[in-house]
Amino acid sequence: MTLRYDPANGEAFWSAISRIPGCPGIGPDMIIEPMIFESGALYKLPEVLCRAGADPEQHLLVVMDPTLMRRGKESLKPLAIQVLKDAGWKPEKLELKPGPGGQLHTDLDQIGTVKARMNSGSAVVSIGSGTVTDITKQACFDFEQKTGSRLTYVACPTANSVGAYTSNVASVFIRGVKRSIPSRLPDALVYDLETLRDAPYAMTVAGAGDMLVGFVTFPDWLIANRLGMDPSYSEFPQTLVGKPDEIFLENAGSIREGSPEGVAVLAKFIAAAVLGISVLHASTPLSGYEHIISHLIDQQAEAQGSPVAMHGTQVILAAMVVGEAYRYFLSDFDPSRVRPDRCYPDENAIKQRIEKTFSHIDPSGGAAAECWSEYR
Known part of the structure; x- marks a missing residue:
């Protein structure tokens, strides 16, 4: 294909x-x-x-x-x-x-x-x-x-x-x-x-992983749109790349073997998919909560001077965690148990939560302050 x-x-x-x-x-x-x-x-x-x-x-x-x-x-x-x-x-x-x-x-x-x-x-x-x-x-x-x-x-x-x-x-x-x-x-x-x-070969695997996160990022984007949080939702990036599952399944062998055809189709798919989000000036079609998880891993590694895994490998593994969250939401979620006060804490509570989370990554407080500056 x-x-x-x-x-x-x-x-x-x-x-x-x-x-x-x-x-x-x-x-x-x-x-x-x-x-x-x-x-x-x-x-x-x-x-x-x-x-x-x-x-x-x-x-x-x-x-x-x-x-x-x-x-x-x-x-x-x-x-x-x-x-x-x-x-x-x-x-x-x-x-x-x-x-x-x-x-x-x-x-x-x-x-x-x-x-x-x-x-x-x-x-x-x-x-x-x-x-x-x-x-x-x-x-x-x-x-x-x-x-x-x-x-x-x-x-x-x-x-x-x-x-x-x-x-x-x-x-x-x-x-x-x-x-x-x-x-x-x-x-x-x-x-x-x-x-x-x-x-x-691990880099090729990472590239495929970076593209396959779409199975959770598009739902993230659609839900945000339906909840009135993001009016930019569009079918454009999905139409541009077609059906990733069919493309990857049909070309999996040639990509794995490194044939010219397999190398080219993966390169073109990545190029087209990311151009789709560049045209929209929004990363949301291919970057959701799984990227937040990956970025936190990167930040911890940077603070500790440790090596990190490849970006695409991290995000596809994180996408599996997000996928499990969707499974729970669709099969086990009970709306009556939602605590609105926990969903929308006051400003001071949010600030304390950010500081606590980032203290494990950067004890100096600098990373928390930088993150908090975006929310204020």
Whole structure:
């Protein structure tokens, strides 16, 4: 089964999804063109940069982390740099350094490191998965907000692990709290199928998990709408991706085996699904309570300097907990036992509950204060 709306189809894709009922309109800042999902796509990176509006005479900043990545028998990142040099570009490599826990996190310091290497004449390439992409796109966004200069930015995903590549939101640690903040989209995307194929299998599993949370996120969103808490509910993102259960079941074997067809269909599904929420400017279609659970796990790991599991793995496991809550709600819930006073405590009670919850994560109280600032 192929996707009804294929993001590899360029202008035809954007024209088609703009006619889906519920689409709020697609402005020029939403268009990612081209999005290439091909074998050997890495070798088209110089061409894609030019199509996106960059020029070989420009300063080209290439952002990556120190993780060794293989593409067949070659080392991916040196190969990408060489491809650019062979085409006449002069790439400046920026290798981000992990924090004290040995992992790279999307935080203000890392974003500032990237932004400090930019100037108004820069073009930018990121080579990495979710964290490198979020850091880079947020640095580009912040640079534009500060200077008014929009830099050409091309992302080269290195794993089918997460939806950051087509999201106009970034998940950033701010004062110990992981927050989703407005960001920007890449101008173009280069999905090299060999690179995605050779990523660790656990990352592919995480990418599938990140998409399969829809079985609890859409009910969350619909209930919020029916209760008058969120008027933005729309069938648009569901129509855009079709029937995930059928798509994943039909393609499970090829995805697991890493065939070109399986790698491409997963990459396209993730790209299209997350574009759906970017167009709506709302993460709710694919981010509900299960993401809150995952973010708390991330925050605790950050505070303790411990490694974290992959985002998609965490959220799909958390979605199973949420699914059990729905099972209870549908089969065992007794409305007569609801205590409205417990559902709607006063401001002081809520503040105390937040402080107690976050004290296990950050004894200093900083994370609780940051979280409370959002509620006030």
